[in-house]
Amino acid sequence: EDQVTQSPEALRLQEGESSSLNCSYTVSGLRGLFWYRQDPGKGPEFLFTLYSAGEEKEKERLKATLTKKESFLHITAPKPEDSATYLCAVQLRDKLTFGTGTRLQVTL
Amino acid sequence: DTGVSQDPRHKITKRGQNVTFRCDPISEHNRLYWYRQTLGQGPEFLTYFQNEAQLEKSRLLSDRFSAERPKGSFSTLEIQRTEQGDSAMYLCASSPTDRVSPLHFGNGTRLTVT
Numbered sequence: 626e627d628q629v630t631q632s633p634e635a636l637r638l639q640e641g642e643s644s645s646l647n648c649s650y651t652v653s654g655l656r657g658l659f660w661y662r663q664d665p666g667k668g669p670e671f672l673f674t675l676y677s678a679g680e681e682k683e684k685e686r687l688k689a690t691l692t693k694k695e696s697f698l699h700i701t702a703p704k705p706e707d708s709a710t711y712l713c714a715v716q717l718r719d720k721l722t723f724g725t726g727t728r729l730q731v732t733l
Numbered sequence: 734d735t736g737v738s739q740d741p742r743h744k745i746t747k748r749g750q751n752v753t754f755r756c757d758p759i760s761e762h763n764r765l766y767w768y769r770q771t772l773g774q775g776p777e778f779l780t781y782f783q784n785e786a787q788l789e790k791s792r793l794l795s796d797r798f799s800a801e802r803p804k805g806s807f808s809t810l811e812i813q814r815t816e817q818g819d820s821a822m823y824l825c826a827s828s829p830t831d832r833v834s835p836l837h838f839g840n841g842t843r844l845t846v847t
Contacts, residue, residue, distance in 0.1 A: 627774075657833040668737075668824050668838030669776065676833065712775050720766065720789065723775030723834055 627652040629715055631724035638731050641702045646727045649695040649712035656710050656716040658696050661688075663710045663726070703731045735759075739825050739841035745845045746815055752826065753811045754842045758827030765808050766836060767800055768824040769793070776824055782808060815846045 632647045650658070657676050660671035673682040675691040682689045686707065688699040698711055714721040715717045738757045746752050758765045764783050768776035779798070780790045784805035794800075797815075800807040812819055821841050826836035 659835055661838075666840070666843075668826075668840045671835040671837065674833065674835055714775070718835055719764070720778050720781060722777075722778065725773065725775045 627717060627722060628692055629713060629722055629724040630694060631713055632728050633727060635728040638703055640731055642702055643701045646698040646711055647695060648724055650715050652715050652717055656715060658691055659714045660698055661714065663712055670710055670718060689707040705731050707731050737825055737827055737837055739839040739842050741842055743843045744751045745847065748817060748846055749814055751811065751813045752815060752844065753809055754823055756808045756825030756839060759778045759837055762827035763847040764828045765802055765812050768826065770824055771791040817846045820844055
């Protein structure tokens with residue numbers, strides 16, 4: 626069965642304390658892996674698409690990487706405004722299947 | 734690009750009532766998706782349209798749920814005889830018809846069934 630698993634479920638960091646979020650997947654026929662950010666009461670906001678193992682994408686303090694089994698979202702020197710839930714999703718045929726997300730809290 | 738808009742943002746209804754939600758996608762996007770999200774979970778796929786054709790429905794979508802996309806523009810999701818288990822955030826998303834493209838989400842309709 627196709628599965629997407631994110632860890633940790635929750636992460637608390639101090640401002641400036643870098644870390645990584647993990648998304649592991651067991652799917653066949655992966656077309657793409659997506660990262661989203663979701664703030665409370667809002668819809669997911671698109672961050673990155675990764676298509677093949679070895680690919681990397683960066684945006685401000687975020688960097689996403691992809692291997693054949695998992696993806697990492699690295700957060701460098703986070704700020705309180707980076708606090709959100711980060712979701713990963715895999716594309717199978719024409720729809721996205723999401724993990725349960727990592728709730729990130731960044732404190733001063 | 735005004736983004737995906739959903740209406741209403743919040744809906745409180747009593748068990749057994751019918752509710753209808755509306756989604757207006759990004760205008761040039763051919764595909765429109767409905768997802769459901771409960772607290773602490775990721776969005777779960779319900780159904781999607783390409784233009785006016787409904788191409789796939791999840792097993793989660795019971796026969797109390799119906800979705801339409803007349804003329805391939807806006808879409809409605811109706812839930813008949815609501816149950817407390819229907820309480821969730823209902824998210825709409827759209828995308829162009831590319832082989833791999835991200836979904837662009839609206840801010841959802843929060844349904845509470847009392």
